[in-house]
Amino acid sequence: MHPATAVSSRHGMRNVKLPSTDMGRRLRATRVTPTSRTGRPLFRVLVTGRRRADGVTGDAMRKRTLGRSGLEVSTIGLGCMGMTDAFGQRPDRAAMIPIIRAAFERGVTFFDTAENYGPFANEELLGEAVAPFRDQVVIATKFGWNIDPATGQRLGGLNSRPEHIKVAAEGMLRRLGSDRIDLLYQHRVDPDVPMEDVAGAVQALIRQGKVRHFGLSEASVSSIRRAHAVQSVTALQSEYSLWTRELEAEILPTLEELGIGLVPYSPLGKGFLTGMIDATTTFAATDLRGRIPRFAPEALTVNLGLVDLLARIAQRKRTTPAQIALAWLLAQKPWIVPIPGTTKLARLEENIGAASVELTTDDLQDIERTAATITVQGERYPEELMKLSGR
Numbered sequence: 001m002h003p004a005t006a007v008s009s010r011h012g013m014r015n016v017k018l019p020s021t022d023m024g025r026r027l028r029a030t031r032v033t034p035t036s037r038t039g040r041p042l043f044r045v046l047v048t049g050r051r052r053a054d055g056v057t058g059d060a061m062r063k064r065t066l067g068r069s070g071l072e073v074s075t076i077g078l079g080c081m082g083m084t085d086a087f088g089q090r091p092d093r094a095a096m097i098p099i100i101r102a103a104f105e106r107g108v109t110f111f112d113t114a115e116n117y118g119p120f121a122n123e124e125l126l127g128e129a130v131a132p133f134r135d136q137v138v139i140a141t142k143f144g145w146n147i148d149p150a151t152g153q154r155l156g157g158l159n160s161r162p163e164h165i166k167v168a169a170e171g172m173l174r175r176l177g178s179d180r181i182d183l184l185y186q187h188r189v190d191p192d193v194p195m196e197d198v199a200g201a202v203q204a205l206i207r208q209g210k211v212r213h214f215g216l217s218e219a220s221v222s223s224i225r226r227a228h229a230v231q232s233v234t235a236l237q238s239e240y241s242l243w244t245r246e247l248e249a250e251i252l253p254t255l256e257e258l259g260i261g262l263v264p265y266s267p268l269g270k271g272f273l274t275g276m277i278d279a280t281t282t283f284a285a286t287d288l289r290g291r292i293p294r295f296a297p298e299a300l301t302v303n304l305g306l307v308d309l310l311a312r313i314a315q316r317k318r319t320t321p322a323q324i325a326l327a328w329l330l331a332q333k334p335w336i337v338p339i340p341g342t343t344k345l346a347r348l349e350e351n352i353g354a355a356s357v358e359l360t361t362d363d364l365q366d367i368e369r370t371a372a373t374i375t376v377q378g379e380r381y382p383e384e385l386m387k388l389s390g391r
Contacts, residue, residue, distance in 0.1 A: 061107030061355055066261025067335050069234035071183065071213050073138050075330065075355045077110030078103045078348070079265055079341035084122040087270075088284040091343045093125060100129035102345055104137060106352050112237075112263070112339045113176075114142035114187055115168060119152040120175055127176035134178060140237075140263070141176070142217060143168040144187035158388075160190035162201035169205055181205075185215035185237055189223050189391040199230035206231070215263075218389040221254045233260050238389075240264035240336075242273060242325055242367075243294070243306050243376045252333070264329055267338035268351075270295075273325040275307050294378035305374040313367065319357055322347075324367075326354035331364055 061074045083096040100111065111130060113122045123141060130137050146159035149167045172181055184205065186198055205211040213234035216227055227233050236255060240247050241264060255262055268274055270289055279300040283290035293299060310321035317324065322340075329338050340351045359367075379386055 061109075061352065063109075064261075064334060064337050066213075066235045066263070066337060067255065068259030069213060069232065069261065071138065071234055071261070073110035073337055074108045075337065076108065076326065076352055077112060077263070077337055077339040078108050079112045079339035080122055080126050081112075081114070081117045082341040082343055083125060085117045087289065088287040093121075096125055096343065097129045099343060099345060099348060100126065101132075103348055103352070104130070104133055106349065108352065109137045110140070110337060110339065111137055112140045112265070114185075115147060115172055115175075116142065116145045116154075116187060119145075119147050119154065120171070123172060123175040127178065131177055138182040139176060139178065140183035140185060140215065140235075141172050141181055142185040142187035142237075143172070144185075144190060144217075158188055158190040158192070160186055160193045160198045160201075162193075162197055162204075165198070165201040166205070169210055173210060180209060181211045183213045183215050183234060184211045185217045185235075186219070186227075187217050188388045189216070189219050191391060195223050195226040196230050199227040203231040218391075220390050221250050223391060224251075224254055224258070224260070228258055228260070233258070235261040235263050237263040237265055237339075239266045239380060240329065240338075241267050241269050242310070242328060242371060243269050243303060244380050255335075256333070261335040261337065262333065264336065264338045267329050267340050268322055268325055272300075272303065273307065273310060273321060275311055275321040278304060291382045292378070292380065293382070294376070294380055296378060299378035302375070302377045306371065306376070309367065309370045309374075313359075313363060317357065317359075317363070319353070320350060322350055323354040323357050324359070326351060327357035327359050328364070328367060330355070331359050 061076070063072045064075050065072050078100065080100065083091055083099070111126055113126045115123060117123070126139065130139065143165055144158055144160050146155040146157045147153070148155055149171050169181065169184065173179065184202055189195070190198070199214065202211060202214045206214065214227070214231050215235040215237060216224060216233055217237040219227070219236060224233060224236060236251070238247060238251070240262065244266070252262070271277055272295070277300070279297045281300070283295065289295045294303065307321060310324045313324045314321045326338055326340065329336055342348050342351060381389070
C-alpha cells in the first residue's frame, strides 16, 4: 500500500497514519483544499521524498523491462508533452526543468518526448534538464510528422520517408544534447511509406549507434508484425487506461507473443481519472480536451462512473483515484510502463507513489466488475486524429 499522507474531500479531511517504515518516516502530511464545484469527493496525496543534489537518485523505484528487449526503465516514466503542448497555456520553461530533475531524484529514469511537441521545444527542454545525469536515464522520442527540419514549421500530414527519418534523427540528437536516442518511435503509421522501409531506416540508425531501440505508436497488429519482422520492436506507445481499453482484444496478445513492451500514454485519461474533472469543467480554447468528444459534458456525466469507482477503491486503500488508475495499469502486465505527464511537483509525487500501491485480487476483480457496467461515452480524439490511429 502506498504510504498516503492525507486524504481530502468535501466531507472533511481525514489524516492517515504514516507507516512505520523508512519511507514513512520521510513523508510529511499536507492538507489540500478540495476544488470540486459539485460536491464530488476529491482526493489528493502529496508525498515528499528525499532530495539529492549529488546526481544520485534518492528514493529507489522498482524497474521494469520493456518486453524481451532488455531495456530496463523505472516502473513509472514521465511524459513531457504537457510541458510545452496540448493543455492550454504553455508552462514556464524555467519551471519545468526542476520538475524533470525532481522526477529523476525520486527514481524516474524513463522520459518521453517527441519532435512534434513544440515542435522541437520539448526535446530541447528535456535535453537541458537531464544533461547532468544523461547516462543514467532512458530518453524516448518520436518522428513521423511532416516537419521542416530546419525551421520546425509543420508542413501538414505525416512523413516517414527513410531520408526524412535520417535527417529528423540528427536534429533530435542535437536538441537532446546526446550521442544516442535510447528509444525512437514512429509517432503515427504513415500509409504512404511501407512499414518495412521505416523499420529498415531505424535499423540503419541502430547499426550506426545513433539509436538503441525501435518503437511504434498507435500502430495496428499488422503494422507491428511487419515492423518487427525487419527490426525488433522494443515498445508500442498507445493510449491505454481504464477508459481506453481497445488494446486488450488484439494488441496486448500480440505484444505478449512478440515480446514487446507497452508504454501507455494518457494513463490518467488526460486528467479525467484523477477525479479533478466533472461535467461542469470547461477548457481553454487552446486545450485539446475541449475538442475531444469524450470530454463533452453529456459524455462526462456518464463517464464519471469510472471516477466514482476509483474513488471508492482509493478510500479503501487510503490513496488517490489517480494512484489506483496507475496501479491498475501496472497490475495488467509486468512489461507495461505508463508515462503520466504533469507540470506540478505534487502531481509528480502522487503519480510516482502509485508504484507502491498494491492491488489485491479482490481489488482488481471489484474494478473489473464495476467497470464492465459502464459504457464509456465519446471518442478519445477528434475525428481527424482518430483516423491516424490503428493503421
